Amino acid sequence: MASAPVRVRFCPSPTGNPHVGLVRTALFNWAYARHTGGTFVFRIEDTDAARDSEESYEQLLDSMRWLGFDWDEGPAAFDSASGASGGPHAPYRQSQRMDLYKDIAQKLLDGGHAYRCYCTTTELEERREAARAAGKPSGYDGHCRELTAEQVEAYEAQGREPIVRFRMPDETITFTDLVRGELTFTPENVPDYGIVRANGAPLYTLVNPVDDALMEITHVLRGEDLLSSTPRQIALYKALIELGIAQQIPSFGHLPYVMGEGNKKLSKRDPQSSLNLYRERGFLPEGLLNYLSLLGWSLSADRDVFTIDEMVAAFDVADVNPNPARFDLKKCEAINADHIRMLDVKEFAERCAPWLKAPFAPWAPENFDEAKWQAIAPHAQSRLKVLSEITDNVDFLFLPEPVLDEASWTKAMKEGSDALLRTAREKLQAADWTSPDSLKEAVLAAGEAHGLKLGKAQAPVRVAVTGRTVGLPLFESLEILGEEKTLARIDAALARLAA
Ligand code: GLU
Ligand code: ZN
Numbered sequence: 001m002a003s004a005p006v007r008v009r010f011c012p013s014p015t016g017n018p019h020v021g022l023v024r025t026a027l028f029n030w031a032y033a034r035h036t037g038g039t040f041v042f043r044i045e046d047t048d049a050a051r052d053s054e055e056s057y058e059q060l061l062d063s064m065r066w067l068g069f070d071w072d073e074g075p076a077a078f079d080s081a082s083g084a085s086g087g088p089h090a091p092y093r094q095s096q097r098m099d100l101y102k103d104i105a106q107k108l109l110d111g112g113h114a115y116r117c118y119c120t121t122t123e124l125e126e127r128r129e130a131a132r133a134a135g136k137p138s139g140y141d142g143h144c145r146e147l148t149a150e151q152v153e154a155y156e157a158q159g160r161e162p163i164v165r166f167r168m169p170d171e172t173i174t175f176t177d178l179v180r181g182e183l184t185f186t187p188e189n190v191p192d193y194g195i196v197r198a199n200g201a202p203l204y205t206l207v208n209p210v211d212d213a214l215m216e217i218t219h220v221l222r223g224e225d226l227l228s229s230t231p232r233q234i235a236l237y238k239a240l241i242e243l244g245i246a247q248q249i250p251s252f253g254h255l256p257y258v259m260g261e262g263n264k265k266l267s268k269r270d271p272q273s274s275l276n277l278y279r280e281r282g283f284l285p286e287g288l289l290n291y292l293s294l295l296g297w298s299l300s301a302d303r304d305v306f307t308i309d310e311m312v313a314a315f316d317v318a319d320v321n322p323n324p325a326r327f328d329l330k331k332c333e334a335i336n337a338d339h340i341r342m343l344d345v346k347e348f349a350e351r352c353a354p355w356l357k358a359p360f361a362p363w364a365p366e367n368f369d370e371a372k373w374q375a376i377a378p379h380a381q382s383r384l385k386v387l388s389e390i391t392d393n394v395d396f397l398f399l400p401e402p403v404l405d406e407a408s409w410t411k412a413m414k415e416g417s418d419a420l421l422r423t424a425r426e427k428l429q430a431a432d433w434t435s436p437d438s439l440k441e442a443v444l445a446a447g448e449a450h451g452l453k454l455g456k457a458q459a460p461v462r463v464a465v466t467g468r469t470v471g472l473p474l475f476e477s478l479e480i481l482g483e484e485k486t487l488a489r490i491d492a493a494l495a496r497l498a499a
Helices: 020-036 054-067 098-110 121-133 149-157 204-214 224-242 275-281 285-293 308-314 329-342 345-351 370-381 387-398 406-412 417-430 436-449 454-466 474-481 483-498
Strands: 007-010 039-042 114-117 163-166 173-177 181-185 193-196 219-223 251-255
Touching: 007 020, 007 219, 020 039, 020 054, 020 219, 020 251, 020 275, 020 285, 020 308, 054 275, 054 285, 098 114, 098 163, 098 193, 098 204, 163 224, 173 224, 173 251, 181 224, 193 204, 204 224, 219 224, 224 251, 275 387, 285 308, 285 329, 345 370, 370 387, 370 474, 387 474, 406 454, 417 436, 417 454, 417 483, 436 454, 436 474, 454 474, 454 483, 474 483
Parallel strands: 007 039, 219 251
Antiparallel strands: 114 163, 163 193, 173 181
16 A cells, blocks of 8 residues: 655744744755655644744744745645745644634534533642642543532532543553654553643644644654653544544654753753854754754764755665764764865855854954955855854954954964064065065065964964964965055054064
8 A cells, every 4th residue: 555645743832032943843854855855844833822933933033944845735825925835734833723623622522531620729739739749640540420410510610610631541652753662651641631722722732733734744753852752642532533523543753852961851941953153153954954864864874964955865764873962063064164165156156145244243244245255255264164154263354453363462472473474575576466475475475584384474464464363274364355455454463562
């Protein structure tokens, strides 16, 4: 029997900023859809009015577009200029599907799969304590499972407002996790659970599996933190199948935890986990995604750097490793640096554009010089870990004066640096300014005249001209800055040394 086409979903709640764990989940779903020629559904789980925000929703759309996760069905068009939005199961925002959930909750009640629970929080808490004290399972005890009409009437007369609870079948639930293999949950560990609040608001426990059913999701790939909800959802699915609402139970695959510093789970609130931070620092989406793909998966034992197309061609959720993955910022940066080098130089120059203007760039916009930028870009490309580093690397070209870094100055300007700089100035003035080699010869000769090797001789020149001891290749930098400015900066350094 041919298996049904793959339909996966990414279904974040719009609360706060997107974080890297969420991006990894989206990536694995998207890659699996693309690998299998399936459908990638993007759904917004915004049923918690107290926590969800429109701003966060907009940010999610923006992040998905930046990452390149083109969805096939979703709440808005992927390509906001030309693409179509929606899909056969629209709307894709749960806040717009409330009538549907209400209807299904009623069907679950009518079919006996759910019941009204009148217990108050205090009562639940007291009984939980008592169960704990007696060493018994402390989940919901089934108190309201079989209330008589009189009991219900009495509760109603007291003005109690019931929640709706799902009736877990009294049976062991076993399923084969795509990542973890066979998992078994016994009934005492999966008590009846709430699906609708007393105020009528449906809960995640209802709307998430209901939408997966209605949207005909075939594979649920999500974080390990949601594993405990899976047996409940499987039971709910069975009820939905009985009611003719669901066709089948999807396959589940739980992706490994992402660990941060000190082997603690990387939390949403951890600043290191905010996607926006990576964007602002100038990670390329392709670099970040390459790194995130390694959190639980690998292309091959000997290759860490690859393109998204290579990932898609190879990705199978069955190959995901269940062990927790450690987020290693250094490695993430190194992989990003590789992706920066892989860009065509013209593309590299374009991607740097945001960091070449306010608020990142310290120079006045009129001092930016496109020709100089095009000339220096190839020399900068191989040196950046993240694009935001471009600003400090090229500011000497666009600021009237270099930004003098005091530590660099102290390090480079030694006894005799003034004499060296005077000789270097003379030789540079006589050099051929159309050739970095000629400029190198000039500084080399100045060094020889003072018994210094090239490295030692060029340090004061570099600090005088760029303000720092480290930077882009020096002689190319001097050539692009030009003779007049270079010599004027050496003069200014000499004046400073004399003072
Ligand atoms: N909205 C849920 C969350 O963000 C989705 C969980 C799931 O993938 O099932 O946690
Ligand atoms: Zn109850």
